[in-house]
Amino acid sequence: MRVDMWAEVTCPWCGLGNHRVTKAIERFEHADEVELVHHSFPLSSSFPEGDTFSVREALLRRHGMGGSQAETSTRRIEKLAESEGLIPYQVLDNKVGNTDLAHEFLAHASAQGKNREAWDALFATHFGKAEPVFSLDDLLGLSDELGLDREQTRQTLTDRRYRRQVRDDAARAQRLGATGAPFIGSFMSYLLHIDASSLGEASVFRQVAQSFRDEWQGPVVHRDLAATPVPHLTRGWTRSWSTGAP
Template sequence: MKVEIWSDLTCPWCGLGNHRLDKAVERFTHRGDIELIHRSFPLDPDLPSSPAVSTRQMLKQKYGMDDAQAEAATRRVEVLAEREGLRPYIVLDNKKANTQLAHEFLAHATAQGKHAEAWHLSFRAYFGEARSLFDVDALLELSDELGLDRDETRQALVERRFRQQVQDEARRANALGARGAPFLVIDGQYAISGAQDTDALLGVFQQVWDATHPQPVQIPAGDAEAVCGPDGCALPGDHAARG
């Protein structure tokens, strides 16, 4: 079962949604049959890459919120995340800037075999430690932590080697109907919007699994008929062979 999740790295609901998705996969009976793929979906492509601005300031400028509204908009997700084991989870006191380059770094890390590790590290660095993800030097620190070649990573970022890939992933999300993030698609046809809780995700996993993996019906041996295949027919075990 292929599960794709589109996220932006500074979206607080994306960080929580990815955490919940990981928990759902861990608890799913058929977790070994799930292929989990992270996709890039930068939500503010017109935001400058520098200087980074405070989340509080961004909420005021973009949505016209006052301090009380900004507090209410961010503290809820902080509390939810911390209740679910993400401590600390820094949203209001964090900074915002363009995440395009950070997503290009994730694409580079994926090409180097560090797909899930890079996504997890980036979310943890941003929401857990309020670290910058917005310039080459900050991303090279993550590269070092992942054990990637520093010079090769720098070259990929400076050359903008993965810019088109990131843009293509965002366009595909839009084509699939995404109007925000996180956005989840299972087997290319079942879409889920928002940071659904773990139990809800488990329920969807099971529904999709049951729909795509019909279960055999158990019939008592005495009622069974012969089963025919390309090489002949196999009789039920209680039928004696006849010469």
């Protein structure tokens, strides 16, 4: 089974949600059969790149939340995290900024087989250490920590190779019904794609099925029953199946 989780790097509920999902999987008796895959759902693209802001300032500017209201809201999350073993978990006394490059780094790390490790590292760096994860230099430090090729990471992020993929990832979540993060879903491990129409490319059914397949991110088993028909059942076959006779 695969569990897909869309998140924002600096979203405190996302960091806590990641911890909760991880622990739930660990407690599951078939944990070795569950794959947790993280996806990007950026919520900070409106922040100017290169600038960071205190959480207090960001809450006031974006949500009109300040003073005791901001204190109460963020300290509540910190206490929840502490009660679940996330210590420290720094929300209010932290910085936020544009996370687009961080998400592109996560896509790059995922392509290198480091999906969960990279997401865990960014959450731990941001909330556990209250260290920045926004600039190229910040992310190169994480690249070293994860054992990725530093120069390859630098070139990939400089060229913004994963910018489109990050946007497509978020758009996919929205098509699935996401309006915010975290967004979690459990999906089929593979897609069985069956075509049966003899009309070929003119078939509306084939076009609809292909559109769904194009959105699918995972292995596909394809059967074209028009090209390779299933043989009809004979009376003798059904008799032998029901009686066990040869």
